[in-house]
Amino acid sequence: MMRVDVGYPRHVVRIGSATLPLRRRSLVVGALLLAAIVVLAVVSLGLGTYSLTPGQVVRALAGQGGALDRTVVLEWRLPRTLAAVLLGAVLAVAGALFQTVTRNPLASPDVLGLANGAFTGMLLAVVAGAASWSLLTVGAVAGGVVAAAAIWLLAHRNGISGFRLIIVGIGVSALLSSVNTWLLLQMELETAMFASAWGAGSLNGVGAAAVRGAALCSLPLLAALAVLVPRLRQLDLGDDVAAASGARPEAVRRTALIVAVALVSIATAVIGPVAFVALAAPQIARRLARTPYLSLGLSALTGAALLLVSDVIAQHVLPVALPVGVVTVSVGGVYLVMMIVREIRRRA
Amino acid sequence: MTASTRYAAGVAALLCALALVLVLSLAVGANPLSPGVVLDALRGGGDAQAHYVVVGLRVPRTVTGIAAGVALGIAGTLIQAFTRNPLADPGILGVNAGAAFAVAVGVAFLGVRDIAAFVWLAFLGALVVTLAVYVIGSSGRGAADPIRLTLAGVALGAVFSGITTGLALSNPDAFDAMRGWNAGSLLGRDFGVLLPVVPFLVAGAVIAVLVAPGLNALALGDDVARAQGANVRGIRVAVIVAVTLLCGTATALAGPISFVGLMVPHVARRLFGVDQRVILVVSMVLAPTVVLLADVIGRVLIAPAEMPVGIVTAFVGAPVLIALARRARAGAR
Numbered sequence: 054m055m056r057v058d059v060g061y062p063r064h065v066v067r068i069g070s071a072t073l074p075l076r077r078r079s080l081v082v083g084a085l086l087l088a089a090i091v092v093l094a095v096v097s098l099g100l101g102t103y104s105l106t107p108g109q110v111v112r113a114l115a116g117q118g119g120a121l122d123r124t125v126v127l128e129w130r131l132p133r134t135l136a137a138v139l140l141g142a143v144l145a146v147a148g149a150l151f152q153t154v155t156r157n158p159l160a161s162p163d164v165l166g167l168a169n170g171a172f173t174g175m176l177l178a179v180v181a182g183a184a185s186w187s188l189l190t191v192g193a194v195a196g197g198v199v200a201a202a203a204i205w206l207l208a209h210r211n212g213i214s215g216f217r218l219i220i221v222g223i224g225v226s227a228l229l230s231s232v233n234t235w236l237l238l239q240m241e242l243e244t245a246m247f248a249s250a251w252g253a254g255s256l257n258g259v260g261a262a263a264v265r266g267a268a269l270c271s272l273p274l275l276a277a278l279a280v281l282v283p284r285l286r287q288l289d290l291g292d293d294v295a296a297a298s299g300a301r302p303e304a305v306r307r308t309a310l311i312v313a314v315a316l317v318s319i320a321t322a323v324i325g326p327v328a329f330v331a332l333a334a335p336q337i338a339r340r341l342a343r344t345p346y347l348s349l350g351l352s353a354l355t356g357a358a359l360l361l362v363s364d365v366i367a368q369h370v371l372p373v374a375l376p377v378g379v380v381t382v383s384v385g386g387v388y389l390v391m392m393i394v395r396e397i398r399r400r401a
Numbered sequence: 402m403t404a405s406t407r408y409a410a411g412v413a414a415l416l417c418a419l420a421l422v423l424v425l426s427l428a429v430g431a432n433p434l435s436p437g438v439v440l441d442a443l444r445g446g447g448d449a450q451a452h453y454v455v456v457g458l459r460v461p462r463t464v465t466g467i468a469a470g471v472a473l474g475i476a477g478t479l480i481q482a483f484t485r486n487p488l489a490d491p492g493i494l495g496v497n498a499g500a501a502f503a504v505a506v507g508v509a510f511l512g513v514r515d516i517a518a519f520v521w522l523a524f525l526g527a528l529v530v531t532l533a534v535y536v537i538g539s540s541g542r543g544a545a546d547p548i549r550l551t552l553a554g555v556a557l558g559a560v561f562s563g564i565t566t567g568l569a570l571s572n573p574d575a576f577d578a579m580r581g582w583n584a585g586s587l588l589g590r591d592f593g594v595l596l597p598v599v600p601f602l603v604a605g606a607v608i609a610v611l612v613a614p615g616l617n618a619l620a621l622g623d624d625v626a627r628a629q630g631a632n633v634r635g636i637r638v639a640v641i642v643a644v645t646l647l648c649g650t651a652t653a654l655a656g657p658i659s660f661v662g663l664m665v666p667h668v669a670r671r672l673f674g675v676d677q678r679v680i681l682v683v684s685m686v687l688a689p690t691v692v693l694l695a696d697v698i699g700r701v702l703i704a705p706a707e708m709p710v711g712i713v714t715a716f717v718g719a720p721v722l723i724a725l726a727r728r729a730r731a732g733a734r
Contacts, residue, residue, distance in 0.1 A: 207723055220726035224719040227659055231715035234584045235708065246576050253566055329559065373571040382563030389556035390537060393549060 079351060082342040086354035090138060093361045097137075098130045100369050128261070136259040136267070137364045137377075138357040140320040141330055143271050145338070145356020146278070147320075148331030149347040150313035153285050154306045155218055161332035162197075162317040165222035168326035169229035170200020171318075172252040175325075176236040179248055186258075189251070193325065194318045200225060201314045254327030254378025256364050267323045274312055274319075278349060281309060289346055327378045329385030330356050330363075337388065359384070408673055415686040422693040426463040427455055430700050431707075465590040465654055466696050466710070467689040470661065472602055472651040474688025475609045476644045477662030478669070478681050482616040483640045484551070487670065487725075490663040491648040493551055494641075497657040498558035498565070499530025500649070504582055505568045509575040517594050519582065520653040524598065527649035533557055535641055585656040585711020587696050598650045605646030609681060612639045616677035658711045660718025661688055661695075667725065691717075 098114075099105040103125050105113070112118035113126035144162075151160045162168060174196015178189050208221040233252070237245045284305045287295040292302045320327065334356035335347045342351050363380040371380075427439045432454050434442075441447035442455035476491035483489075503526025507513035513522065534557050538550035569576040618631035626633050651658065669683040692710060695717065699708040 207727070210727055217726050221723050224722040224726070227715055227722075228719035231584075231659065231712045234580065235712050237580050238584060238709075242573060242577055245580060246570065246573060249566070249576070250570050253570065328563075371567075375567050375570060379563050379567040379570065382566070383560050386556050386559030386561075386563060389559070390553065393537060393552050393556065 076342070076344070079342045079344060079348060082338075083351055083354060086341075086351070086358055090354065090358050090361060093358065093365065094134050094138065097134050097361060097365050097368075098126050100365065101125075101130065132261045132264045133256050133259050133364070134361070136256055136264045136323060137360045139264065139268055139271065140324055140327075141334070141357040141360030142353035143267075143275070143316045143320050143356075144327065144330040144360070145334035145352040146275065146349050147313040147316040148333075148356075149335035149338075149349050149352040150278075150285075150309045150316075151331065152335055153288070153347050154309050154313075155216075157216070157219060158336055160219055160222075161329075162313070165218070166200040166204050166226040166229060167197045167314065167317050167321075168328060169226045169233060171197035171321045171326045172233050173229045173236070174199070175251060176233055176248055179240070179244065180236060190322045194322050197318055197321055197326070198314065200229060201310075205310070250376050251325050252378075253376040254325040254381070255376035256324055256367075257376070259323060263323045267319050271316060271319050274315055275353075278312065281305070281312070282349060285309060286346060325376075325378065327360070327381055329381045330359055333381075333385040333388050334359050336392070340392075404674070408679055411673060412682060412686060415683065415690065419686055419690045419693075422690050422697065423463060423467075425697050426466065426693045427459045429697050430454070430459065431705050461591040461595065462587050462589075462696075463693065464592075465595050466587050466693045468595060468599070468602055469587070469651040469655045469658060470689030470692035471685055472605065472647040472654075473658060473662040473692070474665050474684035474686075475606055475681065476647040476651070477664075477688070478666040478677065478684045479609055479612075479616070479640045479644050479647075480662070481666050482619060482677050482680075483637065483644075485620065487667055489551070490660070491644055492652075492657065492659070492662065493554045494644065494648075495530040495534045495554040495558045495561070496527040496645070496648045496652055498561040499526040499528075500524070500652045501579065501583065501657070502526050502530070502561040502565045505565045505575050505579055508578045509568045509572045514574075514578070516589060520594055520598060523653040523656075524601070524649050527652055528645055530557060530561060531641070531645040531649070581709075582656045583711075584709035585658040585714070586707075586709035587655055588707065588709070590654060595654065598653060601646045602650045605643045605650065606685075608639050608643040609647070612636055612643065613678045613681050616640075620675070620677065655692075656709075656711060658692065659715045660722070661691055661714050664718045664721050665691060668721075 095107050095110050099107055099110045103121075105122060105126065109118055109122055110126055113122045114131075116123070148161045151162060151165065152158055154160075171193040175189050175193040177196070178192025181192075183189055183192060204218065204222050204225050207225070208218040210217070237249065240248065284300050287298055287300040288302055288305055290298075295302050295305075317331065335352040337359070338344075338351040338355040339347055341355070342348060344351070360377065360381065363384055364377045366384075367375050367377045367380040424436055424439070427443075428434050428436055432450075434451055434455065438447055438451050439455055442452045443460075445452070473491065480489045480491045480493065481487055484493075500523035503522040504513075504519050506526075507518065507522040513519065534550065534553045537557070538553035565579065569579045615626075615631050615636040618626040618629050619633065619636055621629075623633050626636075648662070651662075665688040666680055666684045669680045669687060673679045673683055691714070695713040696710040699710050699713045702708050702713070
């Protein structure tokens with residue numbers, strides 16, 4: 054058997070004739086992240102006014118233990134925890150796609166106006182008198198998609214340049230954010246506060262049905278990415294090389310962005326525009342595993358862990374219960390500051 | 402000579418525009434007055450109500466608008482020359498996030514309700530956060546790398562805005578104050594609010610004027626600037642100090658007014674070329690014109706209600722930004 058030195062320790066998984074080379078460090082980091090998610094999930098299922106030990110939680114998950122334990126864990130708390138894991142992963146994958154396509158570590162759905170657009174859509178639904186949760190959701194998803202489409206069209210000129218996409222995104226975002234400020238000023242104080250809490254992104258009131266729906270919508274998209282990823286890696290070589298080796302850069306970029314927007318919309322529909330997970334998770338994953346590119350799988354695990362941690366902090370650590378989005382912004386910002394400081398140290 | 406003739410004529414035209422907008426700002430509003438009545442009131446004549454509207458309400462508001470506009474115009478010129486980036490905004494260094502955070506803390510924990518106190522809180526918050534951004538962005542090997550400063554501004558801005566949102570959402574009073582303050586408004590500003598911060602504004606403007614010739618040297622790159630005898634580090638520090646004072650003053654006075662600081666120097670550069678001294682003077686006149694005009698538009702757009710000036714400027718500024726991004730050469734990534 055011939056061995057090729059690829060510069061890093063790796064394992065090759067063979068299924069029939071297909072081979073899948075895996076970096077050892079990525080495998081270890083992935084396993085650790087998975088373990089962290091399981092531990093965090095068990096902890097978050099146990100925390101609350103009716104608190105349970107990890108043992109009780111595991112028994113309840115296995116369908117044993119007292120009836121009350123099972124109700125609390127399976128019916129009250131499990132949907133929320135599952136939502137945090139699933140949508141954290143979904144947001145992180147969307148962020149990794151955005152950043153890979155624009156080749157810019159600051160690109161994310163937040164920067165590109167999706168979050169502000171979703172909030173505008175939701176506020177307009179409120180102003181129009183929508184009272185039900187589902188109508189607000191429809192408004193939010195529509196707002197996000199319209200904002201993304203507008204940015205895409207405005208940034209499109211002889212193809213899409215990553216930089217122009219970001220600048221146009223900043224402009225449209227700023228415009229939408231001042232629309233949001235204005236709409237909030239027009240509302241009754243209580244309505245405005247409710248709307249703002251939703252606009253920060255919150256896991257409060259996520260039900261089993263919503264999680265099931267989100268899973269049904271997002272899992273096929275995530276599976277479809279398996280086909281797209283090799284093409285994206287080709288793009289990392291630069292457009293010319295990618296085109297020479299048979300890829301169609303423009304089409305690949307478009308597909309990737311559409312999938313990313315769809316993923317963000319799913320997350321927005323369930324928990325509102327949660328900020329910073331999409332921005333920070335891929336960058337954290339990359340630094341943990343030291344991969345030369347943004348790994349979608351590791352980003353997903355990091356995103357899930359990040360949203361779970363933020364939710365535990367938002368629910369149980371802070372003196373007042375806050376929407377999880379408020380915590381993710383601060384956690385993500387602190388992380389960015391640390392990243393800059395470390396970069397400066399390395400150069401100095 | 403044509404260039405300087407063009408410059409002189411341009412500045413004269415801009416001054417006329419400013420004078421026109423100034424008259425509009427005194428005359429237009431929920432209680433529209435004719436220029437004659439405005440003049441009478443200014444001279445101390447006319448009926449008591451017109452006198453109160455003009456001298457008591459609109460003159461302070463207009464002067465505040467001019468002060469905030471001048472500050473934003475200068476700060477924008479400085480920050481764009483400093484970062485060598487035509488799309489840099491003075492708020493990029495975290496000034497707005499810091500000011501908002503301080504105001505939210507004041508309302509939530511100190512029970513502050515008064516606009517005059519907001520000014521000091523906002524000014525202090527802006528100062529502290531810009532200082533933190535500068536320390537994080539420029540430590541290491543001295544020269545404040547513009548990209549790193551921007552990143553540091555975005556990151557610290559995110560942290561503070563997260564905390565501000567958290568405070569606001571857990572405190573209805575803070576929420577109510579913040580949603581008004583965030584819009585950026587000149588409503589209800591009187592001389593008691595304005596006069597105490599004037600010294601900071603003047604100090605910032607003087608530093609800017611002194612440092613302007615150095616900005617031209619800086620535009621050629623650090624090495625060439627040094628070869629010409631410019632003190633690069635000194636210029637950088639002076640610029641940061643001036644931007645902090647000016648932008649802090651503007652934000653303290655009117656809240657975060659978006660896009661003026663970004664847009665005005667950019668337009669000035671397009672009209673009158675790349676001499677930073679010229680851009681500085683033109684921005685000083687053009688920026689208050691834009692702010693006052695936006696304020697006047699905000700008063701009539703949805704009369705009898707008012708649209709805050711910061712929202713109007715965003716509506717004007719965002720399309721300009723997008724148009725500029727579309728016109729930039731495809732080669733310039």
